[in-house]
Amino acid sequence: NHYEGKSLRLKQQYFFVSATIQSIVRKHRAEYGTLRNFHLKHVIQINDTHPTLAIPELMRILLDEEGYGWEEAWYITTHTVAYTNHTVMAEALERWPQQLIESLLPRIWQILIEISNRYQDALTAYFHGDLSKVAPMAIIWGGEVRMANLCVCACFKVNGVSALHSDILKHDVFHDAYTRTPDKFTNVTNGIDHRRWLAESNPKLDALIQECCGKDKYLLQPEALKNLEKFQDDAGVLSRLGQIKAENKKAFAAWVQRESGIVLNTDAIFDVQVKRLHEYKRQLLNVLHIIYLYQHMKNDPHFDFAPRTYLFGAKAAPGYAVAKRIIRLINSVSDMIAKDPACKDRLQVVFLENYRVSLAEKLMPASELSEQISTAGKEASGTGNMKFMMNGAVTIGTLDGANVEMHQVLGDENIFLFGLKAHEVAELKQKGYKSYEYYVHNPDLRAVVDQLNVGFGDGVAYDDIARRLLFGDGGAADEYLLLADFESYRDAHVRAGLAYQDPKAWNKMSLLNIARSGIFAADRSIRDYAKDIWNVPVREIK
Numbered sequence: 001n002h003y004e005g006k007s008l009r010l011k012q013q014y015f016f017v018s019a020t021i022q023s024i025v026r027k028h029r030a031e032y033g034t035l036r037n038f039h040l041k042h043v044i045q046i047n048d049t050h051p052t053l054a055i056p057e058l059m060r061i062l063l064d065e066e067g068y069g070w071e072e073a074w075y076i077t078t079h080t081v082a083y084t085n086h087t088v089m090a091e092a093l094e095r096w097p098q099q100l101i102e103s104l105l106p107r108i109w110q111i112l113i114e115i116s117n118r119y120q121d122a123l124t125a126y127f128h129g130d131l132s133k134v135a136p137m138a139i140i141w142g143g144e145v146r147m148a149n150l151c152v153c154a155c156f157k158v159n160g161v162s163a164l165h166s167d168i169l170k171h172d173v174f175h176d177a178y179t180r181t182p183d184k185f186t187n188v189t190n191g192i193d194h195r196r197w198l199a200e201s202n203p204k205l206d207a208l209i210q211e212c213c214g215k216d217k218y219l220l221q222p223e224a225l226k227n228l229e230k231f232q233d234d235a236g237v238l239s240r241l242g243q244i245k246a247e248n249k250k251a252f253a254a255w256v257q258r259e260s261g262i263v264l265n266t267d268a269i270f271d272v273q274v275k276r277l278h279e280y281k282r283q284l285l286n287v288l289h290i291i292y293l294y295q296h297m298k299n300d301p302h303f304d305f306a307p308r309t310y311l312f313g314a315k316a317a318p319g320y321a322v323a324k325r326i327i328r329l330i331n332s333v334s335d336m337i338a339k340d341p342a343c344k345d346r347l348q349v350v351f352l353e354n355y356r357v358s359l360a361e362k363l364m365p366a367s368e369l370s371e372q373i374s375t376a377g378k379e380a381s382g383t384g385n386m387k388f389m390m391n392g393a394v395t396i397g398t399l400d401g402a403n404v405e406m407h408q409v410l411g412d413e414n415i416f417l418f419g420l421k422a423h424e425v426a427e428l429k430q431k432g433y434k435s436y437e438y439y440v441h442n443p444d445l446r447a448v449v450d451q452l453n454v455g456f457g458d459g460v461a462y463d464d465i466a467r468r469l470l471f472g473d474g475g476a477a478d479e480y481l482l483l484a485d486f487e488s489y490r491d492a493h494v495r496a497g498l499a500y501q502d503p504k505a506w507n508k509m510s511l512l513n514i515a516r517s518g519i520f521a522a523d524r525s526i527r528d529y530a531k532d533i534w535n536v537p538v539r540e541i542k
C-alpha cells in the first residue's frame with residue numbers, strides 16, 4: 001500500500017521475467033544459432049498480468065541484442081506470447097504508474113511507448129477515431145501502463161479460465177478487442193491435480209475408487225472416475241462412502257483439537273467456506289445467514305434444522321481493511337455461539353487460522369457442504385469448488401465461474417443452486433440496485449443487519465459493515481448484492497439440510513459429484529492448452 005511496496009513488486013516481476021526470457025533465449029541460440037525461428041519453438045504463456053513485462057523484454061533482446069528491425073521483432077514476439085486472464089475485477093488488473101516504470105526500467109519504457117503508439121494508431125484507424133473505444137483499450141493512458149491491455153494487444157491467444165468467464169471477457173471486459181480480433185479469444189477451463197487432491201489427500205476414498213474403477217486406472221485417466229456411476233444405487237458402496245466421510249471428519253477434528261484445542265461436533269454437517277477473503281466471494285453472506293439461524297433458534301425453541309458445524313478459512317490482503325473486519329466479525333459470531341449453551345450440538349462456527357494448501361489437503365476429504373457463493377459474474381473459475389466436488393462434498397452455490405460447468409454435468413438434483421444469474425446481476429445494477437428495500441421488506445434480514453450495529457457480546461460493534469450494506473461507505477451500497485441473494489440462499493440451505501437427513505440419498509449425490517469430477521482434472525486442462533494454444537502434439541493415454 002505504499003511506494004516502496006509497489007516498486008519492490010515491479011522489481012520482482014522484471015527480475016523473474018528477465019531471467020526467464022534470457023534463459024530461454026540462451027538455450028535457443030545454443031541449439032539454432034538464431035532467434036529467427038524462436039516463435040516456432042516456444043510459447044510463453046503469460047499467467048495473469050504479473051509477467052506481462054515478458055513482452056517488452058523479449059522485444060528488447062530481439063531489437064538490442066540481435067539487431068532485428070521493429071517489424072521482425074514484433075512478429076516473433078507476438079507469435080510467441082499468449083495470455084491467460086484470471087479476473088474481471090477492474091481493481092485487480094495491474095496498472096503501473098508511468099513514472100515508476102520510466103525511472104526503474106528506462107529501456108523497457110521506450111519500447112512500451114512504441115508498442116502503445118502503434119497500437120493506438122491501429123485502433124484509431126479501425127474504430128474511425130471513436131475515442132470511446134480507443135481510450136479504454138489504450139496501453140499507456142492517464143499516466144499509467146495497463147498490463148492487461150498490453151497482453152490483449154501483443155498475445156496471439158487470450159483465454160479465460162471457465163466457459164462463463166471467457167464469455168464475459170468477450171462480451172464485456174475486452175468486448176471491443178474481441179470485435180476486432182475474435183479468433184484471439186478462447187477458453188480453457190481450469191483444473192486441479194486429482195493425484196494431489198484425491199489420491200494423496202484422501203487415501204480411503206482413493207482405495208474405494210480403485211476398487212470400483214480399476215487399480216490405478218483413474219490416476220492417469222481421470223475420466224475413469226465415471227465408472228463410479230455404476231454404483232450410484234449400490235447400498236454397500238454408498239454406505240462405505242458415508243463411512244469414509246465420517247472417518248475423515250473425525251480425523252480432521254482430531255487434528256483441529258491437537259492444533260487449537262477446539263472440539264468440532266462431527267455429528268453436524270461440515271459446512272465449509274475456505275478461500276481468500278474478498279467481498280465478491282461473499283463470506284459475509286454466509287455470516288449473515290449464520291446470524292439468522294442463531295436468532296431464529298433463540299426465538300423459536302422448536303426451530304428444526306440439521307445441525308451445522310461451519311468452518312471458515314481465509315487470508316486477507318494486508319491493505320484490505322474491510323476483509324479484515326469480516327474476519328473479525330466471523331470470530332465475534334463464533335465466540336458468541338460457542339458460549340451459548342442453546343447452540344450446543346446444533347450450531348458451531350470455527351475460523352481456522354492460516355488457511356493454506358496443507359490445511360486444504362486435510363480439510364477437503366472431511367467436507368460435506370461446499371460454499372461457492374460469489375456474486376454471479378465475479379469468480380473467474382474457482383478451483384476450491386473442484387477440490388470439494390472431487391472429495392464428495394455437495395456444492396451450495398451460485399451459477400458463477402466453473403460452478404456453471406459443474407451444474408452442467410451434475411444436473412439440478414446434485415447441486416444446491418441459488419441466487420441471481422450473471423445477466424440478472426448486470427440487469428439489476430443497470431436499473432439501480434437498492435439494498436435497503438430488501439432490508440425494509442424482510443424482517444429476518446433486518447434483524448440480522450441490526451445486530452451488526454449492536455454486536456455479538458464482545459464489545460465490538462459492526463456498524464461499519466451494516467452501513468456498507470445499506471448505504472455504501474462512499475461506494476455503491478452492498479456492491480456484491482448480498483441482500484438481494486439472501487432469501488434465495490436461505491432456501492437453498494433449507495433444501496440442503498433436508499437432503500442431509502436422508503443419508504442414502506445424500507451419499508448418492510456425493511458419489512455422483514466424485515464420478516463426474518473428472519473433467520476438472522488438470523490433465524484435461526493442460527491438454528486443452530496443448531491443443532488449442534501451444535500447438536503441441538498430445539499423447540493420448542490408453
Ligand SMILES: *Cc1c(COP(=O)(O)O)cnc(C)c1O
Nearest residue numbers: 275355356357360382383384385
Ligand atoms: C484451492 C485453493 C484456493 C483457491 O480457492 P477458491 O475457492 O477457488 O478461491 C485458495 N487457497 C488455497 C490454499 C487453496 O488450496
